[in-house]
Amino acid sequence: MAKRVTLAEVAAQAGVSPITVSRALRRPDTVQPDTRARIDAAVSALGYVPDPAARALATGRADVIGVLIPSATNAVFTDVLSGLYEELSETRFDVQYGITRYEPATEEKLLGVFLRQRPAGLIVAGIDQTPAARRLLERADCPVVQVMEIGPDPVDMMVGFSHHDAAAAATRHLIAQGYRCPGFLGARMDPRTQRRFAGFRAEAEAASRFEPERCETTETPSSVGVGAALLRALLARRPETDAVFCNNDDLAMGALFEAMRLGRTVPDQLGICGFNDLEMMHAAEPALTSVRTNRFEMGVEAARMIRARLEGRDPGPALVDLGARVQARRSTGGPC
Amino acid sequence: MAKRVTLAEVAAQAGVSPITVSRALRRPDTVQPDTRARIDAAVSALGYVPDPAARALATGRADVIGVLIPSATNAVFTDVLSGLYEELSETRFDVQYGITRYEPATEEKLLGVFLRQRPAGLIVAGIDQTPAARRLLERADCPVVQVMEIGPDPVDMMVGFSHHDAAAAATRHLIAQGYRCPGFLGARMDPRTQRRFAGFRAEAEAASRFEPERCETTETPSSVGVGAALLRALLARRPETDAVFCNNDDLAMGALFEAMRLGRTVPDQLGICGFNDLEMMHAAEPALTSVRTNRFEMGVEAARMIRARLEGRDPGPALVDLGARVQARRSTGGPC
DNA sequence: TCATCTAATGATAGCGCTGTCATCGTAGCC
DNA sequence: GGCTACGATGACAGCGCTATCATTAGATGA
Numbered sequence: 001m002a003k004r005v006t007l008a009e010v011a012a013q014a015g016v017s018p019i020t021v022s023r024a025l026r027r028p029d030t031v032q033p034d035t036r037a038r039i040d041a042a043v044s045a046l047g048y049v050p051d052p053a054a055r056a057l058a059t060g061r062a063d064v065i066g067v068l069i070p071s072a073t074n075a076v077f078t079d080v081l082s083g084l085y086e087e088l089s090e091t092r093f094d095v096q097y098g099i100t101r102y103e104p105a106t107e108e109k110l111l112g113v114f115l116r117q118r119p120a121g122l123i124v125a126g127i128d129q130t131p132a133a134r135r136l137l138e139r140a141d142c143p144v145v146q147v148m149e150i151g152p153d154p155v156d157m158m159v160g161f162s163h164h165d166a167a168a169a170a171t172r173h174l175i176a177q178g179y180r181c182p183g184f185l186g187a188r189m190d191p192r193t194q195r196r197f198a199g200f201r202a203e204a205e206a207a208s209r210f211e212p213e214r215c216e217t218t219e220t221p222s223s224v225g226v227g228a229a230l231l232r233a234l235l236a237r238r239p240e241t242d243a244v245f246c247n248n249d250d251l252a253m254g255a256l257f258e259a260m261r262l263g264r265t266v267p268d269q270l271g272i273c274g275f276n277d278l279e280m281m282h283a284a285e286p287a288l289t290s291v292r293t294n295r296f297e298m299g300v301e302a303a304r305m306i307r308a309r310l311e312g313r314d315p316g317p318a319l320v321d322l323g324a325r326v327q328a329r330r331s332t333g334g335p336c
Numbered sequence: 337m338a339k340r341v342t343l344a345e346v347a348a349q350a351g352v353s354p355i356t357v358s359r360a361l362r363r364p365d366t367v368q369p370d371t372r373a374r375i376d377a378a379v380s381a382l383g384y385v386p387d388p389a390a391r392a393l394a395t396g397r398a399d400v401i402g403v404l405i406p407s408a409t410n411a412v413f414t415d416v417l418s419g420l421y422e423e424l425s426e427t428r429f430d431v432q433y434g435i436t437r438y439e440p441a442t443e444e445k446l447l448g449v450f451l452r453q454r455p456a457g458l459i460v461a462g463i464d465q466t467p468a469a470r471r472l473l474e475r476a477d478c479p480v481v482q483v484m485e486i487g488p489d490p491v492d493m494m495v496g497f498s499h500h501d502a503a504a505a506a507t508r509h510l511i512a513q514g515y516r517c518p519g520f521l522g523a524r525m526d527p528r529t530q531r532r533f534a535g536f537r538a539e540a541e542a543a544s545r546f547e548p549e550r551c552e553t554t555e556t557p558s559s560v561g562v563g564a565a566l567l568r569a570l571l572a573r574r575p576e577t578d579a580v581f582c583n584n585d586d587l588a589m590g591a592l593f594e595a596m597r598l599g600r601t602v603p604d605q606l607g608i609c610g611f612n613d614l615e616m617m618h619a620a621e622p623a624l625t626s627v628r629t630n631r632f633e634m635g636v637e638a639a640r641m642i643r644a645r646l647e648g649r650d651p652g653p654a655l656v657d658l659g660a661r662v663q664a665r666r667s668t669g670g671p672c
Numbered sequence: 673t674c675a676t677c678t679a680a681t682g683a684t685a686g687c688g689c690t691g692t693c694a695t696c697g698t699a700g701c702c
Numbered sequence: 703g704g705c706t707a708c709g710a711t712g713a714c715a716g717c718g719c720t721a722t723c724a725t726t727a728g729a730t731g732a
Contacts, residue, residue: 004396006688017712022690032710049452053392054688057717060340060616062389067523072421073414083407094449096432099421116385133568224616250616280560280586315567342718353682358720375701390718393687 005048011044025050042095052094064094065121065306066114072101076248076276076295077125080147083299084123089249091307093120100205102190111136118266121306127158128191138301143309145302148295149192150321159301159320163192166254166324167199168245170273171328173289175207177227177334179243179271182212186247192249196275200245214238222247227254227322228261235262242335243271249278252288254333268336276325286330294322341384341599345619349378361386372646381475388430392454400430400640401457402450406438412584412631413461420459427643429456438526440466447472454478457642463487463494464527469544480646481638483536484631485528486657495656500526502627502660503535504608509625509662511543515607519550521566521591522583523558529583532611533588538580551573558583563590564597571598578671579607585614590625592667604672615662622666630658 002270011018016035024031024039031039041057042048054063065088069077084095098110098118107124111133114122121143129137129149137144137155144156149163174182186193195217203247204210220226227250234241251272256266264270266286274290276282281288299322308315347354352371360367362374367375378384392398394635402422405413420431432444432455434446443460447469451459451552457479465473465484473480473491480492485499510518520536522529533551539548552570555564563586570577582588592602600606610617617624637656644651 004688006691008688018688018714019690020711023711026690030710035710049448051393051688052453053389053398053689054717056389056689057387057393057719058689058691060717072417073410073411075409075411078414082435084398094432096430099418118386123661222621225619228619243666253616254619260621279590281558283564283590283593285596285662340718343720351723354718354721355683356681359681362720366680371680387718390687390719393689393717394719394721396687 001115005046009220010042010046010048012094012213013046014038019102025082029288037251038054045066046086060118062112062117062119063087063092064096064117064119065123065303066096066098066117066119066260068098068100068107068114068124070100070125072099072313075278076293078147080297080299080302083296083301084303085299086189086296087300087307088304093307100125100208105129105165108133108136111168115140119312121145123302123306126138126192129155135165143315145305147298147302148291149195150319152321157302157305157318157320159298159322160306161293161322161324162199162281163195163238164202166200166293167201167245167275168277169324170202170289170291170325171203172327173199174245174271174273174332175203175209177271177328177332179332181211181214181240181336182245182271183211183216183238183241184236184241184247185227185244185251186215186217187220187226187230187251189217189219196247211238214241222250223331224257225253227251228258229254231255231258232262235264242269243332244272244273246272249274249276249281249288252290252331253280256284256286256288267331271332271335273332282329286329286333288333289329290327291324292327293301295325297322307314314322340387341382343384343386346375346382346384347672349382350374357663366626367482368384368455380505389507396454398453399428400432400435400450400453400455400457401459401639402453402455404434404436404443404446404450404458404460406436406461408433408435411614412629413486415631416635416638417431418462419637420608420639421533421635421637422632423636423643426561429643436461436606438465438524438556440469441558444472446467447513447585449475453615456646457481459483459642461640462528463490479642479651481635485531486655490655492552493638493641493651493654493656495634495641496659497658497660498535498537499531500535502583502629503611504531504539505535505660505662506611506625506627507539509664510579510581510607510609510668511545513664513668514544514609515549515668515671517550517574517576518579518581518607519552519570519577520575521570521580521585521587522551522553523556523562523566524588525553525583531638532583547574550577558586558592560593563587567591567594568598578605579668580609582608582610584613585610585617585624585626588626588667589616589620591620594626603669607668607671609662609668617663618665620667621667625665625668626663627660628663629660633658 001076007018011021025037100107123145125148146158149160216230277290282292303314343354347357360372436443457480461484482494485496552566613626613628617626641651
């Protein structure tokens with residue numbers, strides 16, 4: 001319906017050749033100011049908007065930044081997206097998402113979908129790509145940023161933090177607060193979760209407080225309800241447990257509710273620590289301790305790095321550790 | 337890096353002309369089975385993937401379905417997205433998002449961004465587009481679905497439910513449970529929220545139980561913390577309030593925690609009802625009543641309608657009411 | 673047997689833009 | 703004054719695909 005206005009029509013209106021219009025739009029400093037003025041006038045008079053497909057075909061490069069995340073409903077990832085938006089919304093780049101559903105095969109497939117568009121940049125969550133996916137990323141001739149986590153051997157650039165260390169810090173906090181029988185609650189035991197568990201375990205073992213039977217995990221995706229169920233199972237088997245490090249905040253929230261149901265008071269009869277520090281944690285009663293991670297900033301930083309590379313500026317170090325810190329609240333106030 | 341394989345190369349390998357390859361891929365039934373077999377073999381031997389930009393340029397139509405939602409971090413919208421994915425992930429269509437941040441101007445701008453790509457379809461959240469945005473949508477020559485809500489005068493198609501009626505049903509439930517002084521908690525009072533408020537008000541007035549001073553609202557975006565603050569303010573001013581209808585589940589959760597802090601027991605001293613029925617509601621202690629909306633199904637249905645139209649099938653009625661129903665739980669068990 | 677029709681395939685010409693090189697005019701310099 | 707250098711603009715071709723029409727071969731019927 002809305003008739004498409006082409007470059008050529010703008011050029012005719014402005015009395016110049018199409019290529020000059022193209023240049024005026026992309027690198028205004030390369031055309032005479034008065035020419036540019038005429039062109040700008042024609043552009044707005046005709047309501048010209050460039051056709052991204054034509055541009056992509058001509059340049060062999062789309063102004064698209066592809067983002068691969070495991071889930072669109074997990075606040076952890078959507079916070080990163082918000083950061084990306086913040087940095088990218090006023091640029092010529094479009095963001096395009098793919099949801100991997102935590103399935104490596106889907107990630108590979110979506111990577112193919114993105115790659116065929118020759119994206120300007122690629123952002124992928126995590127460091128656990130399949131070998132095939134990794135090869136694709138390495139061959140992609142565009143900037144690539146792995147977000148959420150840091151590890152050895154980045155494909156290209158990396159922004160995140162060590163989940164192992166963050167979990168270890170949380171465990172240290174529990175022990176420092178006087179809890180003697182810490183347990184672990186985990187759902188969807190993917191590699192990232194495993195590394196958090198490893199951090200818990202390492203620290204608990206260092207304090208001689210590790211007990212495998214106090215680790216309750218499931219392959220089920222995480223949720224508040226699952227957190228409640230896990231705590232119930234854990235306490236049934238190991239009633240001596242006096243604190244739980246939960247793999248994420250949903251589980252922690254579920255654990256809190258379950259503790260209420262069981263009549264176990266928090267924090268004196270049970271310490272609870274979550275992971276991610278979603279907004280609800282501080283508002284809970286008692287307020288829940290969690291590990292604060294800088295998700296929004298990860299998005300901003302990843303976008304910034306990609307932009308810097310694309311615009312020929314120095315993107316700075318290829319590996320950025322945004323850290324994580326324990327946000328201590330009442331739920332880990334210590335045993336009675 | 338990864339060298340691009342073109343249609344022409346596949347054609348050469350298969351010993352046919354490029355156009356035949358194009359046909360074999362798009363409408364396999366129009367080429368001889370053995371020709372098709374040779375082409376398929378060549379495609380996989382060479383690892384050919386079509387270039388979406390070239391296709392878009394040649395057809396004047398991109399295989400993109402644009403989605404405009406207010407927020408990427410609000411579970412309400414991401415659930416719709418999941419539904420879209422479910423229906424679209426095995427098709428040739430890509431989903432592309434725009435986040436409007438609840439700003440009509442941003443919505444207009446993003447609509448322009450999408451439109452210039454000549455998308456195959458467009459999905460927008462809500463029915464509160466600006467006149468300009470509405471005009472753009474009407475002129476877009478592609479299927480358009482408004483989701484999340486239904487109302488008079490759809491741009492094209494619509495899938496959702498009446499927020500007014502859903503809120504009224506929740507209010508009716510509170511009154512039926514015996515609560516006599518119902519209040520309202522609302523954050524980010526956008527038009528959709530206003531309609532929920534109107535539903536609450538209409539029903540409360542019908543029962544002669546409406547009291548403006550028992551309505552506590554803020555322009556601040558919603559969160560668990562805000563829910564707690566609103567309840568505190570409400571109860572300070574109107575201690576007789578014996579139930580709250582919360583505009584969404586975050587507020588309800590915050591209200592629950594605040595009630596705990598204030599020593600006000602739920603449900604006998606205070607009934608709490610949320611809206612959306614996020615997973616956490618059923619896991620809370622006490623479990624929280626909420627209004628269940630079919631967000632995932634909305635996504636599925638919207639995508640289905642668009643596909644039907646694009647594939648020349650009958651999309652069925654243009655306005656689909658997916659309804660909403662009160663999921664009663666312990667938090668509205670009735671006053672003491 | 674020959675005209676007529678249909679199914680399968682091909683040739684051609686763009687879609688709207690930009691990379692590359694060519695052209696033109698003018699300023700600057702010896 | 704004639705030369706180079708350079709900034710501004712333009713001509714041309716082509717990115718990879720598909721719409722359109724043309725062509726071919728085989729099937730059908732009188």
